Amino acid sequence: MATLTLLFSKEEIDTRLDALAKEINAEYAGKELVLVCVLKGAIVFFSELLRRLDFDVEVGFVRVASYGLHGMESSNQVQLLQDIEYGEGELAGKHVLFVEDIVDTGQSMQHLFAHFAKKKPESIKLVGLVDKYGRRQVEIHTDFVGFRMEDAFVVGYGMDYMERYRNLPAVYTLSLD
Ligand code: IMP
Ligand code: MG
Numbered sequence: 001m002a003t004l005t006l007l008f009s010k011e012e013i014d015t016r017l018d019a020l021a022k023e024i025n026a027e028y029a030g031k032e033l034v035l036v037c038v039l040k041g042a043i044v045f046f047s048e049l050l051r052r053l054d055f056d057v058e059v060g061f062v063r064v065a066s067y068g069l070h071g072m073e074s075s076n077q078v079q080l081l082q083d084i085e086y087g088e089g090e091l092a093g094k095h096v097l098f099v100e101d102i103v104d105t106g107q108s109m110q111h112l113f114a115h116f117a118k119k120k121p122e123s124i125k126l127v128g129l130v131d132k133y134g135r136r137q138v139e140i141h142t143d144f145v146g147f148r149m150e151d152a153f154v155v156g157y158g159m160d161y162m163e164r165y166r167n168l169p170a171v172y173t174l175s176l177d
Contacts, residue, residue: 001177002161002174002176003176003177004155004165004172005173005175006170006171007172008147008157008170008171009170010169010170013048013129016146016147017049017052017146020052020127020144021049021052021053024049025052025053025054028097031122032058032094032095033057033058033094033095033096034086034091034096034097034121035050035058035059035097035099036060036061036084036097036116037060037062037099038063038098038099038100038112039061039062039063039082040063040160041101041102041158041159041160041166042100042101042129042158043158044157044158044166045146045157046099060084061082062080062082062083062084062098063080063081064079064080064081065079066079066107066108076107080111080112080115086119087119088118088119089120090119090120091116091119091120091122092120092121092122094121094122095121095122095123096116096123096124096125097125097127098116098125098127099127100126100127101128101130101157101158102130102132103128103131103132103140103142104136105136105137106137106138106139106140107138109140110138113126113140126140126142127145127146128145128146129147129171130171131148131149132149132150132151132152133148133150135151153173153174154172154173154174155168155171155174156168156172157169161174
């Protein structure tokens with residue numbers, strides 16, 4: 001049986017997003033930013049964050065397979081399934097901010113940082129709705145963090161378990177027994 005327990009309410013998330021957007025607006029004022037959504041889990045977080053930004057911003061979408069696409073365990077093998085339009089050396093003068101739902105082992109972001117470094121942007125940073133710091137396997141720093149959590153499997157607000165629960169308006173922990 002699947003049990004869902006509310007972890008972060010819509011109101012709590014909205015409050016955190018207002019604060020995160022304030023930090024990001026201050027950091028990138030006057031700079032050229034490409035806000036990169038890490039599909040699919042970050043879709044809701046990305047769009048909520050995007051509309052809180054008060055400067056011109058480009059958007060881009062990447063997709064990686066890391067969680068084995070199914071189940072709760074990371075596969076440790078990261079594959080880039082979709083890239084942005086800018087190729088190697090083509091991000092000169094621009095800053096990149098990855099928008100990720102959850103930073104877990106860090107494998108996906110490590111792969112994306114290395115791949116994007118070849119595009120030669122001015123800077124690459126990361127904003128995560130949830131930073132599962134207790135699960136990290138590689139050194140990845142989340143520059144802007146919505147919520148810090150040691151460990152738990154969560155769904156909702158774009159995040160899934162086997163493609164379910166993405167439409168839930170808040171973040172829930174999921175336990176299967
Ligand atoms: P990492 O490469 O291990 O850091 O995996 C990060 C990706 O795994 C995230 O972008 C999520 O898509 C997925 N993931 C990690 N933890 C959870 C979770 O608790 N719920 C849903 N997806 C998760
Ligand atoms: Mg993800």
